[in-house]
Amino acid sequence: MQTESAERPLHPRRRRVLKTVLVAALCGGVAAAMYAVVSPDGSSPVVPEKEDVASEPASFTDADEGSCLNWTQDGEVTRDIVTVDCAQPHRFEVATREDLSQYPSSEFGEDAPQPDLERQSQLTAELCTGPVTEYMGGKLDPNGRYTISPILPPAEGWAEGDRTLLCGVMETDVDGTAEEVTGVAAGADQSRFSEVDACVRADGNTASEVPCEQPHSWQVTKVVNLGDNFDGAWPTVDDQNKWLAGVCQAAAVDYLGGGDAGDEALYQSTLAPFWTSIAEDSWNAGSRTVNCALTKGREDGSFADLAGDVRNGFTIDGNPPEPQPARNPKK
Structure with a gap:
């Protein structure tokens, strides 16, 4: 499952609001x-x-x-x-x-x-x-x-x-409040991404990290540098999708235990691998980092509400995952 197109990427923490702040230095x-x-x-x-x-x-x-x-x-x-x-x-x-x-x-x-x-x-x-x-x-x-x-x-x-x-x-959160960061911004990868285990809630064209016990749209399984596979000119979203499909499928299995056990856990979870992509103007600015995650889509194309850690008891729109039929053993 891929993100929205590169022309309309999700923008975590992009919404601005008026803040009244007192600084007593x-x-x-x-x-x-x-x-x-x-x-x-x-x-x-x-x-x-x-x-x-x-x-x-x-x-x-x-x-x-x-x-x-x-x-x-x-x-x-x-x-x-x-x-x-x-x-x-x-x-x-x-x-x-x-x-x-x-x-x-x-x-x-x-x-x-x-x-x-x-x-x-x-x-x-x-x-x-x-x-x-x-x-x-x-x-x-x-x-x-x-x-x-x-x-x-x-x-x-x-x-x-x-x-x-x-x-x-x-860097600001969804309310426009400056967040604490470390390291020098000049020369850094400017990509918006979350660390592994983070839970992210999408709201329209914005997304923000929330505690995993709260309703969220996906849980991050891997941080990926597209520069490891693509060099030079911007890879189209289709090219990114083709490569990330395999990378994020493997990341999902590993995140849920790895091997046959992780593969079965992914099947029983009913969740789907999900990833973000990089738009051309972002790539040209030097951004290379995206996320792999696990999510669940509704029939209308929206994100289902996940609650809890996907590795240890979670719900989908308030209900546990539906039991899945047994599969034939892998050969």
Whole structure:
């Protein structure tokens, strides 16, 4: 069973929502101002609540190209923003640091108000898209795991003259909240994929990981690098399907115990091997990673709701798998 066509891939965590976040950073012992983190699409800023802060500019603004930032997420409140080594968990990687006071107009002068939502979106396109794409090696997967996101100073910092704009990338969940990741984004495989054992729920054209005890659409059995079999030009979805059909069938059998026992377990589960594919524009951006999984389709073509681990007692739309007739022994 294959995914939707490459022209309409599932986009985990692509939906954006307005988030209100409070960042109270303590950097180098100096109480930092709150920061407005603009949502990845540049159209919905994260607006900080008012709070008494130190008069000095936040050391947070010392972050520059290649810096990684993390913060503590407590519901809709974000605190303790710090610069960390990119090998450590972080939520934002800086691609460029811009100074809006150098913008070729008086638009962001001393007494200028912060840009409104529409202007912030325009600034993202004008000042962030190019440098971030260059930072990412000149290629950005439009269906990939990273989204371009700017960070502006807080209202208090802006009033004191801080015109810093950080442009970078982050990974977000289905609600638009920045997720913790490790490693450097620049030069990384930008594919969206889940690790083995993850359970994923599809909702329209989005998909997100959920606990396996909750209703989900598939359970991941293998992480596959298409570059192991395809080199050079993008392999068509048909070519990907032909190769992945065998790879994911074998992965399903191995995941359920391997050998004849795994093959029988797959048969009795009534589940079908499933895989994701890579669109041409994603391939051209360097993405190579897909998932094999187990799923169940309904007659109308939609995903059935699985609940539980497929290896140890699970249900399909609330019921255990229907018993299957005995098969002739393999020769």
